[in-house]
Amino acid sequence: MTNMIKVLVYVFLLCASAQGFTANITIKNSSNEPLANAVVWLTASGSTEITVPEAPYAMSQQNREFIPRILVVPQNAKVEFPNADSIMHHVYSFSKAKTFELKLYKEQPKAPIIFDQTGVVELGCNIHDWMLGYIVVVDSTVFAITDENGKANLQTGAGEYTLSVWHSGFSDISNVETKNVIVGTQPLEYKVKQEVAAQIDFATDEFDDY
Amino acid sequence: MIINRTLTFVFLVSILFFSAALHAQVKGLIQVRTVQGDDNTSFQDGGIGLYRHDTKSDELILSQGILDFNVDLASSWSAHGVLNLNQDPDVGLGLTQAYIKYQPLTDSKYKWHVRGGGFYPLMSLENPDIGWTSPYNYTNSAINSWIGEELRTVGIEATLKRPAKRFNSKHSFSFVGATFKGNDPTGTLLAWRGFALHDRQTTFNEGVNIGPIASLNEFDLRWQSGRVLPFEEVDGRFGYYAGVHWDYLKKSQFRVYYYDNNGDPSTVNYSSGQYAWDTRFTSVAWLYKFNSKTRVIAQVLNGETEMGANALIDNAFYSHYLMLSHKEGKHRVSVRYDYFKVTDNDTTAFDPNASHGEGVTATWRYQLSNSWQLGVEGSAIKSFIKNRAASGFAQRISQQQIMLNAQWRF
Numbered sequence: 259m260t261n262m263i264k265v266l267v268y269v270f271l272l273c274a275s276a277q278g279f280t281a282n283i284t285i286k287n288s289s290n291e292p293l294a295n296a297v298v299w300l301t302a303s304g305s306t307e308i309t310v311p312e313a314p315y316a317m318s319q320q321n322r323e324f325i326p327r328i329l330v331v332p333q334n335a336k337v338e339f340p341n342a343d344s345i346m347h348h349v350y351s352f353s354k355a356k357t358f359e360l361k362l363y364k365e366q367p368k369a370p371i372i373f374d375q376t377g378v379v380e381l382g383c384n385i386h387d388w389m390l391g392y393i394v395v396v397d398s399t400v401f402a403i404t405d406e407n408g409k410a411n412l413q414t415g416a417g418e419y420t421l422s423v424w425h426s427g428f429s430d431i432s433n434v435e436t437k438n439v440i441v442g443t444q445p446l447e448y449k450v451k452q453e454v455a456a457q458i459d460f461a462t463d464e465f466d467d468y
Numbered sequence: 469m470i471i472n473r474t475l476t477f478v479f480l481v482s483i484l485f486f487s488a489a490l491h492a493q494v495k496g497l498i499q500v501r502t503v504q505g506d507d508n509t510s511f512q513d514g515g516i517g518l519y520r521h522d523t524k525s526d527e528l529i530l531s532q533g534i535l536d537f538n539v540d541l542a543s544s545w546s547a548h549g550v551l552n553l554n555q556d557p558d559v560g561l562g563l564t565q566a567y568i569k570y571q572p573l574t575d576s577k578y579k580w581h582v583r584g585g586g587f588y589p590l591m592s593l594e595n596p597d598i599g600w601t602s603p604y605n606y607t608n609s610a611i612n613s614w615i616g617e618e619l620r621t622v623g624i625e626a627t628l629k630r631p632a633k634r635f636n637s638k639h640s641f642s643f644v645g646a647t648f649k650g651n652d653p654t655g656t657l658l659a660w661r662g663f664a665l666h667d668r669q670t671t672f673n674e675g676v677n678i679g680p681i682a683s684l685n686e687f688d689l690r691w692q693s694g695r696v697l698p699f700e701e702v703d704g705r706f707g708y709y710a711g712v713h714w715d716y717l718k719k720s721q722f723r724v725y726y727y728d729n730n731g732d733p734s735t736v737n738y739s740s741g742q743y744a745w746d747t748r749f750t751s752v753a754w755l756y757k758f759n760s761k762t763r764v765i766a767q768v769l770n771g772e773t774e775m776g777a778n779a780l781i782d783n784a785f786y787s788h789y790l791m792l793s794h795k796e797g798k799h800r801v802s803v804r805y806d807y808f809k810v811t812d813n814d815t816t817a818f819d820p821n822a823s824h825g826e827g828v829t830a831t832w833r834y835q836l837s838n839s840w841q842l843g844v845e846g847s848a849i850k851s852f853i854k855n856r857a858a859s860g861f862a863q864r865i866s867q868q869q870i871m872l873n874a875q876w877r878f
Contacts, residue, residue, distance in 0.1 A: 352575040359573055361540055384573055387631035455636050461719045461757055468596030
């Protein structure tokens with residue numbers, strides 16, 4: 259009988275992981291308010307191989323801004339940098355996870371770059387110094403960015419994971435916060451320890467690079 | 469002329485030198501207009517009119533023919549050039565800008581770059597479009613009409629910038645310093661013709677007609693040509709300027725510059741008829757966006773100029789404008805008020821330089837497509853120029869002009 263129950267539980271768990279399981283996560287700031295635009299990802303306990311999609315991710319430049327502002331990719335992912343503007347962008351990073359520079363023209367797309375190290379890559383444009391973007395390279399394929407209510411839904415199997423949280427408002431942007439969590443039926447909530455600076459929006463237009 | 473050749477040479481040599489990593493971005497603009505001009509002959513054709521056009525230009529004319537080159541030389545090096553084709557007062561092709569820019573990639577939060585060659589100091593906020601044109605009015609403000617015709621840096625300019633985003637701040641600051649040669653005759657037009665309203669930029673190889681000035685027939689001014697060559701070097705001295713840009717969220721943009729061409733007023737180039745004028749001024753410009761559609765731009769220019777031994781000519785000049793521009797979909801409407809004044813501070817009785825005036829310019833532009841734009845502009849100027857009397861003209865005149873423009877860019 260106990261064996262029977264064990265088997266049933268295993269079957270149930272297997273079904274759950276095979277069908278995909280949604281972990282509901284809410285991220286809050288130190289004042290207990292919902293934190294939007296936080297990057298969250300889950301890493302299974304015990305290293306497992308991650309399968310990286312063959313198709314490249316894209317960090318484009320449009321109207322002199324990076325679109326998206328934050329791109330999360332699994333380690334070893336390919337990222338291309340399409341320029342939708344009619345002017346050149348000179349995209350660069352000095353971050354440890356990836357140092358590179360690309361001069362980008364709309365009509366001359368460059369080969370994608372492989373991000374083979376985890377970490378936060380801060381992007382700038384040498385011509386438009388207000389352009390700021392981030393590529394967050396994670397050792398997981400289970401990741402999301404929180405919405406305005408601080409919520410993110412992650413598709414994964416139930417079990418033990420490391421939850422990692424990052425926000426561009428951290429004063430040290432390489433400082434990722436982590437916590438061991440058990441993904442089950444209960445929604446998860448995490449409160450970041452660091453202060454999060456508010457994002458400043460700039461009213462830029464086509465005449466501002468003069 | 470020498471400056472033009474040197475610049476062209478430097479420009480071409482550097483392009484060849486860096487040709488390994490060459491990538492050129494070429495943009496162009498062609499703008500034609502038809503003008504219901506004013507009866508007073510334009511200063512360009514030797515008249516007293518303060519517009520670029522007069523009744524003689526009541527036909528289709530090429531008002532802007534611009535080819536803008538941006539050549540990517542190496543990681544931090546680029547070459548920029550603007551070639552202008554004009555048909556008034558004479559058909560001519562020439563460069564208005566040609567410079568090399570060094571902008572290194574740096575891990576520092578502070579950014580810096582250097583420009584060397586011939587270019588505009590970035591003291592104004594009215595002309596951010598291709599080839600230093602304005603996306604607002606067709607006819608530039610009195611201040612920028614003058615900068616476009618008599619002012620250009622032929623030298624080296626360095627900029628150190630504190631970009632707001634890198635500091636997670638709302639404020640950006642840039643500190644600019646430059647030293648240059650040329651620009652010695654700068655100020656000539658203000659003394660004799662006074663301020664004007666137009667969009668005719670002087671190329672490095674051109675001169676500008678001063679107009680009918682009776683005092684140029686006097687003995688003391690016998691060496692002065694009737695045409696100013698604004699970019700010529702006369703006294704061999706270096707000029708300089710320094711400026712600060714302060715942006716708040718890019719919503720408010722503020723620029724203040726002090727410029728001094730450090731001219732030696734006692735020197736003259738007898739063969740070209742150009743004096744060195746000691747011209748120095750302060751320019752303050754401000755742009756404020758009420759929202760993404762509506763903005764105001766204002767600028768104030770205040771300075772002095774001196775020419776000839778023992779302050780033969782000693783003038784103060786002042787101008788300001790206030791412009792309101794609103795963009796609604798494919799439409800942009802811009803209205804501007806200009807005030808300008810030159811005060812004669814010398815005792816040279818045969819050469820009065822006092823002048824003042826004001827102007828109103830209203831422009832409507834319609835963006836047909838990405839490359840086509842149509843627009844109409846009406847403008848009126850009232851001016852008083854003391855030296856007109858000696859040439860048999862009324863000192864005080866009113867002028868009006870209406871124009872239709874079609875613009876194509878690539």
